Amino acid sequence: MANLLAFLCPSVLHAVMFVALGTLVFLSIPTPTVQPIPSAYRFRDYALAKTSQFFANAARFALVVLLPLGIQILELVQTFLSSSLPDSEETAFEEQFKYLIVTSSLLSEFPSLTGTTTSTTLSSTHHHHHHHHHHHHPSSSSSRENILTQGLAITFVSTLLLSLIGYQIVPVYMLGILMVTIHGAVYSVLRRYQRRCKIRSIHSTALGLLRDLVIECEQSDAMVMRIIDQSRQLNAIYQGDTLAPPNDISSASSPTTPITASSSRRVADTRRALTHIFNSQWAHWVSALRRLESFSHQGNLSRFRDMYNIIPVAHQQNGSTEEQMHVIHWKRRECLVHLLALDVMTLEHDSDRLDYESHWEVVIKVMGNLVDEYKRHVPTLREHLISSTEVYEDDDERPTRPADPRVNVLLHQYAALEKHVRNIQSKLLLCRQDTRCNQQNQSLERIGDRLSTIEQDITQMLTQWEETTEAYRKLSTASHSLPSPPSSPAGSNNSSNKPFMRRSMLTAAAVACFLENKRSREKVNCPKLK
Incomplete structure (x- = not known):
C-alpha cells in the first residue's frame, strides 16, 4: 500500500493535484441538494461563444483575404517561372x-x-x-x-x-x-x-x-x-x-x-x-x-x-x-x-x-x-x-459629261438598274453553287431564302425601270417642247421612240405577270406539298 501511494503521489504537489481533481469531479455531479454555481456556467458559455466567434472570423479571413492572396501569389510565381505569354x-x-x-x-x-x-x-x-x-x-x-x-x-x-x-x-x-x-x-x-x-x-x-x-x-x-x-x-x-439596224445613219456612215x-x-x-x-x-x-x-x-x-x-x-x-x-x-x-x-x-x-x-x-x-x-x-x-x-x-x-444637265437623272437611273442587275446575278451564282453542293435540307432552305430575295430585287428593279422610263418620257417631252427648224429629223426620232416605250412597258408588264402567276402556282401547290 505504501508503495502504491508513493507511486501515485511521489510528492506533496501530486497529492494536492489529485485532491483538486477529486473536488472538481465531486462538484460537477448534480445532486438535488447541491445547487450549481451560476457564475461558472456563464463563464463557460462566454468562453464557448468567443471561441466559436474567433474561429468563424478566422475562417472568413482565410477565405476572403488569405486564399485570393495565395492564389495571386501562385499565379505570379507561375507566370514568372513560365516561358509563355501572360x-x-x-x-x-x-x-x-x-x-x-x-x-x-x-x-x-x-x-x-x-x-x-x-x-x-x-x-x-x-x-x-x-x-x-x-x-x-x-x-x-x-x-x-x-x-x-x-x-x-x-x-x-x-x-x-x-x-x-x-x-x-x-x-x-x-x-x-x-x-x-x-x-x-x-x-x-x-x-x-x-x-x-x-x-x-x-x-x-x-x-x-x-x-x-x-x-x-x-x-x-x-x-x-x-x-x-x-x-x-x-x-x-x-x-x-x-447589231445596229441597217437603216441607221451612224451604222451606214461608220460600220465596224x-x-x-x-x-x-x-x-x-x-x-x-x-x-x-x-x-x-x-x-x-x-x-x-x-x-x-x-x-x-x-x-x-x-x-x-x-x-x-x-x-x-x-x-x-x-x-x-x-x-x-x-x-x-x-x-x-x-x-x-x-x-x-x-x-x-x-x-x-x-x-x-x-x-x-x-x-x-x-x-x-x-x-x-x-x-x-x-x-x-x-x-x-x-x-x-x-x-x-x-x-x-x-x-x-462622246463627252463624259452631258451637255444637258437634265440627262444626269437618266445616268443615275442607269446606275441604279446596273446595281440591281449585279445583285441578281451574284445571288443567282450563289443559288447555283448551293444547288450543286446540295447535301442537306439546310441548303434547300437557303436556296428558298435567296430566291425570295431575288424576287424582291426583281420587283425593285421593275419599280426602278418604271422610274427610268418616266424620266426618259419627261426628258423626251421637254426636248419636243423646244422650237426646232422644220427640216429637223426630230419627227422621225419621235416616231422611233414611241415603239421603244411601248416595248419597255410591255416587257415590264410581262415580268410582273410572270411573278404573279408564279405566286398563284405556289399557293395552289402548297396543299399538295402538305
Missing part, C-alpha cells in the same frame, strides 16, 4: 487577329465592289508592318545553343569569382552544387526571355501579314471588278455597233471600225489573262487550305462554317470571268474560316504548348505565300485596267 496579352492578340478577318469584306457572301471597306482603315498601319514579310525567326536549335552559350559564360564567370573569393572556405562538392544551381537558374531565365520575345515577334508578323493579305485581296477584287465592268461595257458598245475590232481583241486578251490569274490564285488557295486543315480546331471550324454559311468548293469552274471571281471568293472565305479556327487560338492558354511556335510559323508561311501571290499579279491587273480604260475612252467618243 493570358491577357495572348487574348488581346487573338481578338485583334480575329477582328481583322471578321471586319474585312473577305468574309461577305459577295466580293467587294469598291475594295475600300477596310483598305482605308488598314493602310494607315500597313507601312509599320511592311518589314515583316522577309523576317525570319531563329530556329529552336539555334535559340537553345544561344541560351546554352550564355548560360555557360555566366556560370563560368560566377564560378571564377566564387573560386577567387571563397575557394578555401567552401568545400568542393558545395561549389559544384552551387555551379549547377546557378547554371539552371540562368538557363531558365534566358530561355523564358527569348521564348517570350520570339512569341511576340510571331504575333507581330502574323498581324502584319494578315493586314497585307486583306489589303491585297480587296485591291485585287476592286481592280478585277473594274476590268470586268469595262469589258462588259466594251462588249455592249461592240454589239451595239454590229478598227477601234471596236481592236477593243474586242483586247477584251479577249483580258479575259484570258484573268482566267490565268484566277487559276493561279485557285491553286494557291487550295494549297493553303490543305496545309491549314491539320492545324484547325474541328469544333470551332464547324461552328464558324455554320455561322458564315461556308460551302466547300471542290473544283474550279470554267465559266465567265465574274463567275470565276466568285468561286475564288468562296474558296478564300473557306480558307479564312480555317484561320479563325486555328488550334493555337482556343479559349485555353495555348502559348503553354510546346508546338505553339512551330504551328504559327507554318501559318505565317502560308499567309506570306498568299500575299506574294497577290502582289505578283498586281502589275498585270494594273496593265489590263489601264489598257481597257484607254480603249473605252477611245471607243466612247
Whole structure:
C-alpha cells in the first residue's frame, strides 16, 4: 500500500493535484441538494461563444483575404517561372487577329465592289508592318545553343569569382552544387526571355501579314471588278455597233471600225489573262487550305462554317470571268474560316504548348505565300485596267459629261438598274453553287431564302425601270417642247421612240405577270406539298 501511494503521489504537489481533481469531479455531479454555481456556467458559455466567434472570423479571413492572396501569389510565381505569354496579352492578340478577318469584306457572301471597306482603315498601319514579310525567326536549335552559350559564360564567370573569393572556405562538392544551381537558374531565365520575345515577334508578323493579305485581296477584287465592268461595257458598245439596224445613219456612215475590232481583241486578251490569274490564285488557295486543315480546331471550324454559311468548293469552274471571281471568293472565305479556327487560338492558354511556335510559323508561311501571290499579279491587273480604260475612252467618243444637265437623272437611273442587275446575278451564282453542293435540307432552305430575295430585287428593279422610263418620257417631252427648224429629223426620232416605250412597258408588264402567276402556282401547290 505504501508503495502504491508513493507511486501515485511521489510528492506533496501530486497529492494536492489529485485532491483538486477529486473536488472538481465531486462538484460537477448534480445532486438535488447541491445547487450549481451560476457564475461558472456563464463563464463557460462566454468562453464557448468567443471561441466559436474567433474561429468563424478566422475562417472568413482565410477565405476572403488569405486564399485570393495565395492564389495571386501562385499565379505570379507561375507566370514568372513560365516561358509563355501572360493570358491577357495572348487574348488581346487573338481578338485583334480575329477582328481583322471578321471586319474585312473577305468574309461577305459577295466580293467587294469598291475594295475600300477596310483598305482605308488598314493602310494607315500597313507601312509599320511592311518589314515583316522577309523576317525570319531563329530556329529552336539555334535559340537553345544561344541560351546554352550564355548560360555557360555566366556560370563560368560566377564560378571564377566564387573560386577567387571563397575557394578555401567552401568545400568542393558545395561549389559544384552551387555551379549547377546557378547554371539552371540562368538557363531558365534566358530561355523564358527569348521564348517570350520570339512569341511576340510571331504575333507581330502574323498581324502584319494578315493586314497585307486583306489589303491585297480587296485591291485585287476592286481592280478585277473594274476590268470586268469595262469589258462588259466594251462588249455592249461592240454589239451595239454590229447589231445596229441597217437603216441607221451612224451604222451606214461608220460600220465596224478598227477601234471596236481592236477593243474586242483586247477584251479577249483580258479575259484570258484573268482566267490565268484566277487559276493561279485557285491553286494557291487550295494549297493553303490543305496545309491549314491539320492545324484547325474541328469544333470551332464547324461552328464558324455554320455561322458564315461556308460551302466547300471542290473544283474550279470554267465559266465567265465574274463567275470565276466568285468561286475564288468562296474558296478564300473557306480558307479564312480555317484561320479563325486555328488550334493555337482556343479559349485555353495555348502559348503553354510546346508546338505553339512551330504551328504559327507554318501559318505565317502560308499567309506570306498568299500575299506574294497577290502582289505578283498586281502589275498585270494594273496593265489590263489601264489598257481597257484607254480603249473605252477611245471607243466612247462622246463627252463624259452631258451637255444637258437634265440627262444626269437618266445616268443615275442607269446606275441604279446596273446595281440591281449585279445583285441578281451574284445571288443567282450563289443559288447555283448551293444547288450543286446540295447535301442537306439546310441548303434547300437557303436556296428558298435567296430566291425570295431575288424576287424582291426583281420587283425593285421593275419599280426602278418604271422610274427610268418616266424620266426618259419627261426628258423626251421637254426636248419636243423646244422650237426646232422644220427640216429637223426630230419627227422621225419621235416616231422611233414611241415603239421603244411601248416595248419597255410591255416587257415590264410581262415580268410582273410572270411573278404573279408564279405566286398563284405556289399557293395552289402548297396543299399538295402538305
